[in-house]
Amino acid sequence: MGERLLMRGNEALCEGAIIAGCEYYFGYPITPQNEIPAYMSRRLPEVGGCFIQAESELGSINMIWGASVSGKRSMTSSSSPGLSLMQEGISYLAGAELPAVIVDMVRGGPGLGNILPSQSDYFQATRGGGHGDYRTIVLAPSTVHELTAIMIDAFDLADIYRTPVIVLGDGVLGQITEPLELPKPSNRVLPKKDWILDGAKGRQPRIIMSLRLSPQGALEELNLHLQSKYKEIEKKEVRFDKYRLDDAEIVIVAFGTASRVAKACIEKAREKNIKVGLLRPITLWPFPDSIISQLASQKRVKAFIDVEMNLGQMVEDVRLSVNGKKKVFFYGRTGGMVPDEDELLAKIVEVNG
Numbered sequence: 001m002g003e004r005l006l007m008r009g010n011e012a013l014c015e016g017a018i019i020a021g022c023e024y025y026f027g028y029p030i031t032p033q034n035e036i037p038a039y040m041s042r043r044l045p046e047v048g049g050c051f052i053q054a055e056s057e058l059g060s061i062n063m064i065w066g067a068s069v070s071g072k073r074s075m076t077s078s079s080s081p082g083l084s085l086m087q088e089g090i091s092y093l094a095g096a097e098l099p100a101v102i103v104d105m106v107r108g109g110p111g112l113g114n115i116l117p118s119q120s121d122y123f124q125a126t127r128g129g130g131h132g133d134y135r136t137i138v139l140a141p142s143t144v145h146e147l148t149a150i151m152i153d154a155f156d157l158a159d160i161y162r163t164p165v166i167v168l169g170d171g172v173l174g175q176i177t178e179p180l181e182l183p184k185p186s187n188r189v190l191p192k193k194d195w196i197l198d199g200a201k202g203r204q205p206r207i208i209m210s211l212r213l214s215p216q217g218a219l220e221e222l223n224l225h226l227q228s229k230y231k232e233i234e235k236k237e238v239r240f241d242k243y244r245l246d247d248a249e250i251v252i253v254a255f256g257t258a259s260r261v262a263k264a265c266i267e268k269a270r271e272k273n274i275k276v277g278l279l280r281p282i283t284l285w286p287f288p289d290s291i292i293s294q295l296a297s298q299k300r301v302k303a304f305i306d307v308e309m310n311l312g313q314m315v316e317d318v319r320l321s322v323n324g325k326k327k328v329f330f331y332g333r334t335g336g337m338v339p340d341e342d343e344l345l346a347k348i349v350e351v352n353g
Contacts, residue, residue: 010035016151061089071196077103091130095210099158108336116336117171248277
């Protein structure tokens with residue numbers, strides 16, 4: 001058993017990152033994730049790491065490039081408008097196959113929006129966000145304990161697949177204080193970083209870049225290689241959680257904070273003898289389409305309800321996974337509003353009827 005603490009989400013994830021071996025943090029303040037750079041500015045020097053407040057989110061993501069290319073575990077964090085500014089750099093990291101961990105505590109949008117919680121960055125995170133044919137692994141925790149532990153998984157996945165990994169939270173998850181057990185360091189056997197730039201030292205020089213000027217040769221080969229890697233990730237790294245699905249006739253699909261509301265609402269629906277369960281994606285990409293497809297093929301399952309803190313983004317992936325086998329309904333709140341239990345319960349009753 002690890003040490004048990006009571007911590008705020010934004011600060012707890014920092015401890016998870018340090019346990020994972022994060023040595024460098026580069027970031028820029030934006031609500032509702034300001035506690036992350038504040039905490040890292042104090043903690044990283046205590047463990048021999050380096051904290052730099054960059055001049056902007058553009059500087060942050062490019063500093064990640066410099067640390068990653070030298071083989072160091074590094075991370076940045078921001079919130080929605082800040083992630084928008086990072087998209088070019090994330091595309092460069094993907095094209096150069098450099099590991100990086102990026103935390104996004106989502107706020108209401110579009111534009112500057114507000115500082116309240118949202119899940120409206122789903123498209124941006126799961127579709128790459130920047131230019132080119134690339135994907136990023138996207139992890140979506142729902143509790144402070146899971147958020148802390150998932151940071152270790154994020155750093156491992158980034159190194160294994162040499163790819164950016166996004167941890168997608170929201171203002172509630174970042175600000176809420178909950179008990180947690182500090183995770184232990186990973187025992188995974190990770191690939192040797194035989195690609196880093198650490199000085200030739202008698203060996204052949206190495207070049208790391210995303211520029212490939214030959215369309216028929218180098219660039220297409222890179223893209224085909226990346227797609228092969230993404231297929232491997234889709235095959236091996238899907239994560240999800242199931243709740244009361246054994247007899248469920250209505251399946252709610254929700255992630256993060258929205259899934260917490262859904263869980264509470266499921267108990268109320270069960271009191272009305274409505275058999276409801278929850279499928280919670282933990283990896284938003286790769287998306288758990290196979291398990292949703294399997295549920296849609298079961299005769300007892302009548303319908304799906306997608307619940308999000310936006311106006312319908314993950315619902316597109318749910319519909320693709322269900323593939324017309326059952327009806328898919330949507331309930332969501334936006335602009336920083338958290339789904340309401342009574343409204344969701346009314347939706348469940350309506351769908352059940």
